[in-house]
Amino acid sequence: MTATRVLVLNSGSSSVKYQLLDMRDSSRLAVGLVERIGEETSRLKHTPLIGGGAEEREREEPIADHEAALKAVSAELAADGLGLDSPELAAIGHRVVHGGLKFSAPTVITDEVLAEIQRLVPVAPLHNPANITGIRTAQALRPDLPQVAVFDTAFHTTMPESAARYAIDVATADEHRVRRYGFHGTSHAYVSRETAKLLGxxxxxxxxxxxxxxxxxxxxxxxxxxxxxxxxxxxxxxxxxxxxxxxxxxxxxxxxxxxxxxxxxxxxxxxxxxxxxxxxxxxxxxxxxxxxxxxxxxxxxxxxxxxxxxxxxxxxxxxxxxxxxxxxxxxxxxxxxxxxxxxxxxxxxxxxxxxxxxxxxxxxxxxxxxxxxxxxxxxxxxxxxxxxxxxxxxxxxxxxxxxx
Structure with missing residues (x-):
């Protein structure tokens, strides 16, 4: 059996958004959101989209951390026959906000890649730590499965230096990685391509x-x-x-x-x-x-x-x-x-x-x-x-x- 499913995870500091897609036709099999992770009452919203149904299931209960959140997501998917242990799951794709200059394309996550994402935390203190947590949690649940980082900044790495550089002392800028990186890259990439398609x-x-x-x-x-x-x-x-x-x-x-x-x-x-x-x-x-x-x-x-x-x-x-x-x-x-x-x-x-x-x-x-x-x-x-x-x-x- 060829594995054709991809689970997409977008891990925030207290939330996890997810979608499970079948790449044979880019259809969505399930979507959901876990929010208020670590609070007294967390909430999980899950919508299965297989078999023509789209009835949202919602439950509120304490979800202590991202590991517990992903386990809860896995249980919801399993209830629909879409569990993380399925042989049809090809990979887990992670949204990572900041990839710096090193990552200009989607990248299979290794210890070295994770270390570089960690090194970029000072320029993305609100986002990269949560992304790292999501990656590590998913790795623990499926260590045998390819985990891929897709970076918000990657699409913008083609900017010329004249657009990417700030007019400040070069040595200071290089030492502290101060330059223009850009964000929302996955959206800009997708929309620019779809616009071209619209124009034929x-x-x-x-x-x-x-x-x-x-x-x-x-x-x-x-x-x-x-x-x-x-x-x-x-x-x-x-x-x-x-x-x-x-x-x-x-x-x-x-x-x-x-x-x-x-x-x-x-x-x-x-x-x-x-x-x-x-x-x-x-x-x-x-x-x-x-x-x-x-x-x-x-x-x-x-x-x-x-x-x-x-x-x-x-x-x-x-x-x-x-x-x-x-x-x-x-x-x-x-x-x-x-x-x-x-x-x-x-x-x-x-x-x-x-x-x-x-x-x-x-x-x-x-x-x-x-x-x-x-x-x-x-x-x-x-x-x-x-x-x-x-x-x-x-x-x-x-x-x-x-x-x-």
Whole structure:
């Protein structure tokens, strides 16, 4: 029997998201989430998708750690005949946020690979430790199975040094690994390829600006299937206005808040990462709520929206200049896929660049990739739903699927 299933794990500090896919047709067999790991009451949501059924099972109970979480996931999968001990399971693919410069492709996890992911913890302190925990737990449960790391940063390793380097002392930057790495790479890779497919072209023949707009948000300039610039940097804080992150600020803001405001480094860190962006501007980070407040005449919400759009337009213009020729602008992720007013506002006024949105097409709600620009527009504007789990599964299976 040829093993064709891949389990995708996305381990957070107190959560595990998972999907089991059959790579013969990229179908999902089960999806689920364990959250509040380590708290008094944890929750597991599991949805089997085999046999035409999709009834979610949910239970709340104490789940002490990631090992207990994965054992609970394994039990749920086994109840559907999809257990981790199945000979049909080919590999486990892990989302790993930071791969630095060393990892530019999916990688079978060895002790040396795990050690390098550990060495990158200082530049991804919120993410890599949880990813490592998930990997070690899965290795303990299935030590015989290939475990593959798929890195958020990998797609962006093709950026030229002119885009990746900060203009600071080179020796200092190299010593402390300070450079622009970029994130959301699996999404940018998937969406840029799907956009080319939507245009009926090969990825190497298309230049795309990808706008991944969720609670976290990032933009990328993709030339011929390769990333040449992206908005996130050393960390996911740089770039666009996000749900709770500030995006671009003058670095001296940090010094000012420390010297004049008396804030500690940790307090400034929390401010810029957790109390800024949309929630800092108007108290809400849900674009649906913000749009409702705008309709009700709320000035703070309107200003937050305008700041969000202003930053988005700046990056569209900047990446247009970087690419020189743009074939498509693709909106993706929760806000990008569902918030028609954001798409309309982001493109408004850019007609001289060949960009326009058709109002009727833009208003359509769909889970399918689709064009929303009028036929006369020189640059295609598209909505392309992202699928990071499928991207991880595909990269994982491509690496290990043909192994004996």
């Amino acid at each position: 072209k090969a990825p190497e023949d298309v230049n795309v600006i990808v706008l991944h707009l969720g609670n976290g948000a990032s933009a990328s300039a993709v030339r011929g299937g390769k990333c040449v610039d992206t908005s996130m940097g050393l960390t996911p804080l740089e770039g666009l206005v996000m749900g709770t992150r500030s995006g671009d600020v003058d670095p001296a803001v940090v010094f000012h808040l420390a010297r004049v405001g008396g804030m500690s480094i940790d307090e400034v860190d929390a401010l810029l990462n957790k109390k800024s962006g949309l929630i800092g501007l108007c108290g809400d980070n849900d674009m649906r709520v913000i749009r409702r407040r705008i309709d009700e005449g709320d000035e703070a919400a309107a200003l937050a929206f305008d700041i969000y759009i202003h930053r988005l337009k700046k990056y569209i213009g900047a990446y247009y200049a970087v690419l020189g020729r743009v074939d498509a602008v693709a909106f993706t992720a929760g806000v990008g896929e569902n918030a028609a007013p954001v798409r309309e506002a982001a493109v408004a006024g850019l007609e001289e660049l060949g960009l326009a949105v058709d109002g009727e097409l833009n208003a359509v709600r769909s889970d399918e990739a689709r064009l929303i620009s009028p036929e006369y527009a020189r640059v295609t504007v598209a909505v392309v739903p992202t699928d990071e789990e499928l991207e991880i599964a595909q990269q994982t299976y491509a690496l290990v699927g043909n192994r004996p």
